[in-house]
Amino acid sequence: xxxxxxxxxxxxxxxxxxxxxxxxxxxxxxxxxxxxxxxxxxxxxxxxxxxxxxxxxxxxxxxxxxxxxxxxxxxxxxxxxxxxxxxxxxxxxxxxxxxxx
Amino acid sequence: xxxxxxxxxxxxxxxxxxxxxxxxxxxxxxxxxxxxxxxxxxxxxxxxxxxxxxxxxxxxxxxxxxxxxxxxxxxxxxxxxxxxxxxxxxxxxxxxxxxxxxxxxxxxxxxxxxxxxxxxxxxxxxxxxxxx
Numbered sequence: 001x002x003x004x005x006x007x008x009x010x011x012x013x014x015x016x017x018x019x020x021x022x023x024x025x026x027x028x029x030x031x032x033x034x035x036x037x038x039x040x041x042x043x044x045x046x047x048x049x050x051x052x053x054x055x056x057x058x059x060x061x062x063x064x065x066x067x068x069x070x071x072x073x074x075x076x077x078x079x080x081x082x083x084x085x086x087x088x089x090x091x092x093x094x095x096x097x098x099x100x101x
Numbered sequence: 102x103x104x105x106x107x108x109x110x111x112x113x114x115x116x117x118x119x120x121x122x123x124x125x126x127x128x129x130x131x132x133x134x135x136x137x138x139x140x141x142x143x144x145x146x147x148x149x150x151x152x153x154x155x156x157x158x159x160x161x162x163x164x165x166x167x168x169x170x171x172x173x174x175x176x177x178x179x180x181x182x183x184x185x186x187x188x189x190x191x192x193x194x195x196x197x198x199x200x201x202x203x204x205x206x207x208x209x210x211x212x213x214x215x216x217x218x219x220x221x222x223x224x225x226x227x228x229x230x231x232x233x
Contacts, residue, residue: 003127010134025227066127076141081181085220088231089154090194094233095211095224097200098217 003066010070013048017041017075034083041075059068104140111136 002059021040025032050059052067085091111132116124126147150155157178162168174183181189195202199213208218225233 003125003130006127007130022227025229029228062127066131066134069138071130073134073141074135076138078144080141080145085223086229088232089190090199091216091220092232093191094199094209094213094217095192095221096209096213098221 002058002062004064004067005052007057008057008071009048009063010054010067010074013045013067014074014078016048017044017071020044034079037079037082038087041071045071060064067096104137107140108133108136 017040020043021037024036024040048067048071049060049063052063053060105121112129115129115132158173160178161173161177164179167174168176177183177186191202194200194213198210199216200207200209202208224230
């Protein structure tokens with residue numbers, strides 16, 4: 001049960017990060033950098049650590065040892081997808097060809 | 102491949118270090134997550150150094166100390182040049198089966214069309230603009 005709670009905390013913080021990221025990116029116009037994305041990730045794990053500790057009685061030390069690495073791994077994997085799609089020259093070439101029909 | 106291999110090696114080492122002691126699933130989750138994070142971080146660094154446009158540009162300007170626009174475009178990637186860099190990238194993508202080039206006409210293969218459309222939708226969903 002304790003292990004499951006720690007894994008769920010990591011997954012919940014990643015889900016929170018994704019939801020806030022999507023909401024912000026769809027509502028803010030203009031350049032939205034990687035720094036903001038990293039800040040959102042950090043904010044979501046901190047918030048979930050507090051929530052898990054206060055409401056679900058999961059020790060914050062355990063969250064830092066188990067949930068934080070899980071969250072960091074998932075976030076970095078998403079960063080790969082995001083940067084690989086948005087900033088890649090190869091993807092841009094494919095997009096131009098796809099739009100050209 | 103090496104990522105999965107390192108995961109298996111880590112698991113074996115973990116079980117060996119534990120010996121007769123009962124193992125804790127949270128330790129495995131934590132260990133594999135850290136390993137995955139480090140592997141992805143290393144992959145990111147390798148891609149940035151080997152294929153990153155911005156990093157190559159910074160390296161070139163560092164090498165030349167200061168450069169004009171003309172020098173940057175003609176001497177890109179230690180003398181390769183922007184045109185040649187683009188030609189190489191297109192050749193790599195063609196070899197990867199993403200599109201075919203006949204004369205001056207580039208045509209997406211079904212796989213290239215799927216990737217092109219999916220990434221376009223991703224950019225559109227997040228309102229990212231053209232990117233690249």
